[in-house]
Amino acid sequence: MTASMLSQCVRRHARCAVEFSSSSNWCLKPFQQRTFSSSRPWQKPGVIPKFTKTSSEEVDTILSDVRNNYIIPAYLSAQQKELIIKAKHRKMLENDEVFANIGGERIHLTPMMERSRIPLIKSISEAIEKMNDKDVENMIPLLEGLMQTDARLPREEYWVRRIIKLFCNHNREDLVLAYVRQASDTGFPLANRGLVRAAMLSFLHKATKAEWEPAATKQALAWCEQLLDLLDDPKYKPLFLENDPRLYYTILSPPIFLAAKVAQQTGGEAEKKKLEDYVARMLRLKRTPLTTFRDDAKRHFWLLQHVTQYDAAQAALEVLDPGSEVGGELKEWSAKLKEDLDKIYNELVGTEWVAMKERAGMTDYEKTFGKR
Numbered sequence: 001m002t003a004s005m006l007s008q009c010v011r012r013h014a015r016c017a018v019e020f021s022s023s024s025n026w027c028l029k030p031f032q033q034r035t036f037s038s039s040r041p042w043q044k045p046g047v048i049p050k051f052t053k054t055s056s057e058e059v060d061t062i063l064s065d066v067r068n069n070y071i072i073p074a075y076l077s078a079q080q081k082e083l084i085i086k087a088k089h090r091k092m093l094e095n096d097e098v099f100a101n102i103g104g105e106r107i108h109l110t111p112m113m114e115r116s117r118i119p120l121i122k123s124i125s126e127a128i129e130k131m132n133d134k135d136v137e138n139m140i141p142l143l144e145g146l147m148q149t150d151a152r153l154p155r156e157e158y159w160v161r162r163i164i165k166l167f168c169n170h171n172r173e174d175l176v177l178a179y180v181r182q183a184s185d186t187g188f189p190l191a192n193r194g195l196v197r198a199a200m201l202s203f204l205h206k207a208t209k210a211e212w213e214p215a216a217t218k219q220a221l222a223w224c225e226q227l228l229d230l231l232d233d234p235k236y237k238p239l240f241l242e243n244d245p246r247l248y249y250t251i252l253s254p255p256i257f258l259a260a261k262v263a264q265q266t267g268g269e270a271e272k273k274k275l276e277d278y279v280a281r282m283l284r285l286k287r288t289p290l291t292t293f294r295d296d297a298k299r300h301f302w303l304l305q306h307v308t309q310y311d312a313a314q315a316a317l318e319v320l321d322p323g324s325e326v327g328g329e330l331k332e333w334s335a336k337l338k339e340d341l342d343k344i345y346n347e348l349v350g351t352e353w354v355a356m357k358e359r360a361g362m363t364d365y366e367k368t369f370g371k372r
Helices: 003-014 057-075 078-085 087-095 120-130 135-146 157-169 173-181 193-209 214-231 249-266 269-284 296-317 325-348 360-369
Strands: 018-020 026-028 033-037 097-102 105-109
Touching: 057 120, 057 135, 078 087, 078 105, 120 135, 135 157, 135 173, 157 173, 157 193, 173 193, 173 214, 193 214, 193 249, 214 249, 249 269, 249 296, 269 296, 269 325, 296 325, 296 360, 325 360
Parallel strands: 018 033, 033 097
Antiparallel strands: 018 026, 097 105
């Protein structure tokens, strides 16, 4: 290589310390710093989620590590990812201070190979165990950030149920509502009727924990109604019709139960009409015929779901006129449901599977009908 060619190479290397502005203009930066704008069309939109300080230094460290090692890389452009991943850029990143501007935040880019990526599932599990009632608010931005990555956690049913339970254990059912309302960002699967029902039940349990205090009961009903409204949003429409939660009457037991309690407490005609509308909606949906279940676990799951359904129907019958069209139909509907509940309970009672440990469905049945 001639001296002239070597000089050209050195000059080209020097021009690497640059700022890539939103208008794609390159200019020299002092102190060998460079900044990449986040306004490129191939980058993910918005601001990188941030966490508030928690009551535990260990939780703060875990959240910071997850953000740095999993979430931030997901917001980088292909060009920026290449810089931190490929070995050929390592020396340049070690010698230069390279930054990315993303949503107004200045991110210092460092070689990915130098990072010891923490075990995601284990770390989040440890953080959850140490969170207090206020700390759990960080779960919403955590889920939003992880949704931009290839992490499976926000999309797995086990984790969705665990997060709902976490919020409820900390008396933060309001965060369940936030989780659901921001479904497109948090990953809450509105096409999964079981998880929709789990969210509904968390609102119902909020009212029961408050011993049906009127304000808490009314609020819980309002939250159920917001969730039902979300199910009507076309952007959350399931790919296959059979997955549409609106077709399954079991998701309506919490709002029916709550609407009945609100109608009892207020005595208002508007509240009674709302209850009647929910009951009529449930009665229009075809009840799944009782079939021969393959195992005791499936029998128990059916029992667990339908005891709540029966309790909701009974609460509604205390308000509705049994002589009315809706009231009369509901009375017949609940009588047939009780026959099915008795049948399944009798098939389960005394089985080895039930004797292994306490089963919630059996307990709920016995609370409603008494032990057999």
